[in-house]
Amino acid sequence: MLNLLWSSRRIPLAWLLLTRQPGRLLVALAGIAFAGILMFLQLGFRDGLFDASVTIHKLFDADLVLLSPRTMSSIAMAGFPRRRLVQVMADPAVAGTTPVHWNFLLWRNPQTRTTRSILALGFEPGDPLFTDPALAAKAAVLSQQGRVLFDELSRPEFGPIASWYRQGRTIDTEVAGKRVRVAGLVALGPSFGADGNLLTSSETFLNLLPNTPPGSIEIGLIRLKPGEDAKAVAKRLRSKLPTDVTIYSKQGFADFEKDYWRTSTAIGFIFTLGAAMGFVVGCVIVYQILHSDVSDHLPEYATLMAMGYPLPQLLGVVAREGLLLALLGYAPAWLAGQGLYIVIRNATKLPVGMDGQRALLVFTMILVMCLGSALMAMRKLGDADPAEIF
Amino acid sequence: MTSRSSPPESDPAGTSPSPSVALQDLSHWYGSGVNRRKVLDRVQLAINPGEVVLLTGPSGCGKTTLLTLVGALRQVMEGSVRLFGQELHGAPRRERQLLRRDIGMIFQGHNLLRCLSAEQNVQMGADLLPNLGYRARRDLAREWLRAVGLGDHLGKLPHDLSGGQKQRVAIARALAAHPRLLLADEPTAALDSRTGREVVELLRRLARDQGCSVLMVTHDPRILDVADRLVEMEDGRLSEASISDRTLSGSVG
Numbered sequence: 001m002l003n004l005l006w007s008s009r010r011i012p013l014a015w016l017l018l019t020r021q022p023g024r025l026l027v028a029l030a031g032i033a034f035a036g037i038l039m040f041l042q043l044g045f046r047d048g049l050f051d052a053s054v055t056i057h058k059l060f061d062a063d064l065v066l067l068s069p070r071t072m073s074s075i076a077m078a079g080f081p082r083r084r085l086v087q088v089m090a091d092p093a094v095a096g097t098t099p100v101h102w103n104f105l106l107w108r109n110p111q112t113r114t115t116r117s118i119l120a121l122g123f124e125p126g127d128p129l130f131t132d133p134a135l136a137a138k139a140a141v142l143s144q145q146g147r148v149l150f151d152e153l154s155r156p157e158f159g160p161i162a163s164w165y166r167q168g169r170t171i172d173t174e175v176a177g178k179r180v181r182v183a184g185l186v187a188l189g190p191s192f193g194a195d196g197n198l199l200t201s202s203e204t205f206l207n208l209l210p211n212t213p214p215g216s217i218e219i220g221l222i223r224l225k226p227g228e229d230a231k232a233v234a235k236r237l238r239s240k241l242p243t244d245v246t247i248y249s250k251q252g253f254a255d256f257e258k259d260y261w262r263t264s265t266a267i268g269f270i271f272t273l274g275a276a277m278g279f280v281v282g283c284v285i286v287y288q289i290l291h292s293d294v295s296d297h298l299p300e301y302a303t304l305m306a307m308g309y310p311l312p313q314l315l316g317v318v319a320r321e322g323l324l325l326a327l328l329g330y331a332p333a334w335l336a337g338q339g340l341y342i343v344i345r346n347a348t349k350l351p352v353g354m355d356g357q358r359a360l361l362v363f364t365m366i367l368v369m370c371l372g373s374a375l376m377a378m379r380k381l382g383d384a385d386p387a388e389i390f
Numbered sequence: 391m392t393s394r395s396s397p398p399e400s401d402p403a404g405t406s407p408s409p410s411v412a413l414q415d416l417s418h419w420y421g422s423g424v425n426r427r428k429v430l431d432r433v434q435l436a437i438n439p440g441e442v443v444l445l446t447g448p449s450g451c452g453k454t455t456l457l458t459l460v461g462a463l464r465q466v467m468e469g470s471v472r473l474f475g476q477e478l479h480g481a482p483r484r485e486r487q488l489l490r491r492d493i494g495m496i497f498q499g500h501n502l503l504r505c506l507s508a509e510q511n512v513q514m515g516a517d518l519l520p521n522l523g524y525r526a527r528r529d530l531a532r533e534w535l536r537a538v539g540l541g542d543h544l545g546k547l548p549h550d551l552s553g554g555q556k557q558r559v560a561i562a563r564a565l566a567a568h569p570r571l572l573l574a575d576e577p578t579a580a581l582d583s584r585t586g587r588e589v590v591e592l593l594r595r596l597a598r599d600q601g602c603s604v605l606m607v608t609h610d611p612r613i614l615d616v617a618d619r620l621v622e623m624e625d626g627r628l629s630e631a632s633i634s635d636r637t638l639s640g641s642v643g
Contacts, residue, residue, distance in 0.1 A: 009524040010517055011510050013503075020505035020547075303501040306463060307567065308491030308518050310484075386490075387463040389497060 014320035017293065028289040029329045032366060035282025036333025037340065039275045039362045040354075044341055046271035048352035053192035053261045054254040055351065056119070061098075061131045063230045064237070065253040066220030066245045073260035074119075075193040077102045079216035084245050088220070088237060093228040098127040101205045102218040107196070108174040109159040116157055119194035120148075120175065122205025128223070129199075138184045142201040147183035148175065153349065154196025161185075176208045190349055192261060220245070275365075282369045286325060290377035294318060298384050306386035315378050322374030326367045333366070334359065408475055409436040410571050410603040411460055416469035417626075418455055429455050431626040432469065439570070442594055442604040444614060446631070447623035453607045454575060456623070460605060461493055461573050462486040474570060491518050494564030494602070496574040496593070500556040502548040508535060508559045509544040515566035534562035538592060554585035561593055565600065572597050574606040583612055590616050 018025050053074070066085065070078035085097040101122030106115040123129045125139040141147055150171075152162035162185055164171055171182040175198070188197045206212055224233055234247045241247070248256060262268045294301070301314055337354060344352045418430040429452040437443050447453055458464045459471055462478055463486075471478040473489055481489070494515075502511045512531040519527065535544060538558040548556055557577060564572060574593065578586030590606075590613045597604045606617075614620060622631040 011506065011513055013506075013514075016505045016510070297504075299499075299501060300503045303495075303497070303503075304514065305487075306461065306490060306495050307515065307563075308487060308489075308493075310487055387458045389501060 014317045014324060017297065017317070018321055018324055021293075024289060024293070025328075028286065028325055029332065031285030031289070032282055032325060032329025032370065033332040033336065035278045035285070035369065036330060036362055036366050037336045038278030038281070039365055040333060040337030040358070041340060042271045042274035042278065043358050043361065044337070044344065044352045044354075045350075046268060046275075047355070047358060048344070048348075048350040049192055049267050049271075050258045050261055051351045052190070054257050055189040055191035056121075056194075056197065057250075057254045057257055059130045059132065059188060060219075060221055060250065060253075061128045061223065062221035062250050062253075063224040063228075064222040064234055065248045065250060066222065067248065067253070067256075068218070068244065069246045071218070071246075073193070073264075074102070074191070074257055075104070077218040079213060079218055080220075080245050082215045082217045082220075084241055085217075085220045085222070087241060088222055091233065091237060091240075093224050093233045093236075094222055095225045096128070096223045098123060098129055098221040098223075099202070099217040100129065100219040100221060101202060101209075101212070103205075103209060104194070105176040105208060106174075107158055107198070109157065110161070110164075110171055110173040111159045115174075116195065118154070118158065118175070118196045118198055119191075120205060120208070121197065121199050122202045123199070125201050129221070135186060135199075138186060139199075141183040142199070142204070144183070145201075145207065146178075146180050146204055147200070148180050148204070149184045149186045149199040150182045151188040151190075151197035151199075152185040153187050153189045155190055155349070158196045178208050180204070180208075189351070279365055279369060282366065283373055286322070286370050287373035287376055289325075290318065290321060290373050291380055293321065294377045294380045298380070299389055301381055302384040302386045302389045305384060306389060311381070314381060314384075318374050318378050318381060319371065322370040323367075326363075326370035329370070330363050330366050333362070337362075409438050409472075410441075410474055411435065411437040411605065412470070412472040413460070414470040414472075416456075416459065416466070416471060418452070418459065418464075418467050420455075429626050430459075433626070433628050435621065435628055437571075437603045437605060439603055440598060440601045442597065442616060442618045443606070444617035444620050445605060445607045445623060446609065446614070446620065449609075451623045452626045453623055457573050457575055457605070457607055460571075461495060462489045491567060492570045494567060494569035494572040496557070496560050496564050496572065496577045498576045498579050500548070500553075500560040500580075502556055502559055502563070504548055507545045507547055508540060508551065508555075511548070511559055512562045512566050515563040518567045531562075531566055534566045535559070537565075537596060538562045553580050554582075554589060557581060557585075557589050558592065561589065561596070565596055565602070568600070569602055572602050572604045572606075574604065574608075576608055576610070577606065578608065578610045578613060583610075586610060587613060 068078040068080040082099050085099055088094055088097055103120055104117045105120045107118035108115050125142040129135060138149055142149065150161045161171060161182055165182055165185055172179060186199060190196060224230060230249055234249065238247055304314060305311065341352045341354055344350060413433050413435040416430055416433040417428065420427050420429055433456065445453055459466060462473065466479040474492065476489065478486065503514065506514065509531050512534050513527055516527040516530045532544060535541060538561055540555060540558055543551060543555065551559065577593065578590060581589060594604065594616045620631045621628050
């Protein structure tokens, strides 16, 4: 097989056409890489923002989630009766439930004394909340009134809580105008709607927000027994529960949140447009390069036709040039994208990473860009008339 | 491919051997309507295998048009062009393209591919040969470059070769595809007289060895004596000329 490939080898005309003009090749690659980087950046921001909206959602230890039908997004959670979770417990497939309070409260920065909205979650310290088992050990300290766990990944505007805590300082501050003490640190991460997070017990939570109607919660986490089909249980629960709750799978809960940001904000549109701009700029550059390449070599292409080379074979040369440009241009774009994601993660704490799907998408776009431009440049090849070269 | 392997039809005159090229009443026009201009007028010509025919005449008399028609680069309008027994009049594009593989072409400008080395340029010719492995084609290319005296310049780009060397690479490229007919359009135009002479003699020798016919357009009176036959074109018509006459009288066109 290899032998056959070797013996059917031809002069790599496309490769030589490109590489014997290093200046032009460099410009082409810079253009393609630039377009690729722009696409990586814009799509990365878009996906990062959407992913960031469900930072907390993804942490919950739940198979099914109960929400109020009036809840539109994590920044506007409505309450529903806690009793519904008790009713859910009646189902034989349910292993356990956790009622969760969720609201935005004003946090006073203990250093600058300014206030800022922070997401507060209230739960029974003994109940499982997150899948991460590290929390369970820390949650015990919350059983004391007025204690909170502070998210060390919160934006710095909330104050140097983490470093103070590590220094052993006692941190007392105000939440919703009431005195609390930071009793530990957790690592959750800021989300799109919340710059910072804190965890506390239901008791403290209700103390901070005395106007909460009694028996009302925002989120109900439901854990199923091993082997139970979440979909079937959700359907069964739906038929039993009144209409003052909606049931989501854990994934559906996250999708619901992402959907909110996607449909009710311009984020998706803006960044997709940005990526499209990169694509168009790349198309123009590659087309320019390939078109002038074909124009410059028109007499040579005509000579090859006069020698008896069929037109499709020459079109293949242009197509291969496009393919080579795509491959050579994608590599630096991918590397630069990788580097930029690290910079973005450090600067914005957005969960932006090089995921395979986006890498593939950008590669496909670059491929379409280069092959499409090659296709356009091929029309120029039709001008090569071997009868004109004598 | 079937068209190429079919046996050549016996020519109507019944002479043997059957000529490589046979033109009968070939006429050609450019333009249309009132601007229509006749460039070839009932041209007759036959070239036998291995024969070297030189075509002279004033510029603009239709020599190049004749060359492109014989080279299967242009559609035949009227009359008959037979290449190796195959009629070109009405032949589809694909058939002409396949036929061109049997024709080597050498141009006024060398028309080498700038991005390829001398060896690779010649191999572009050899690559047209079917059923030959890469190594065989490369060796063939090297052989031909040695045959034209450029064995030491295999890896050089056209850019680094002199005019005569480039033209010799072009000859090697044309011959590497094992053509049965070689068309040359003023191959010595860009060369000084000594180099031009060398190139043409090389061309004739190599073509003879291959049994390949040559049709060469030239204005250069110093190379007329390499021809077996000399034809002159004037106002779209061909006439045989005596070689000794032309070489004695010196200049043409």
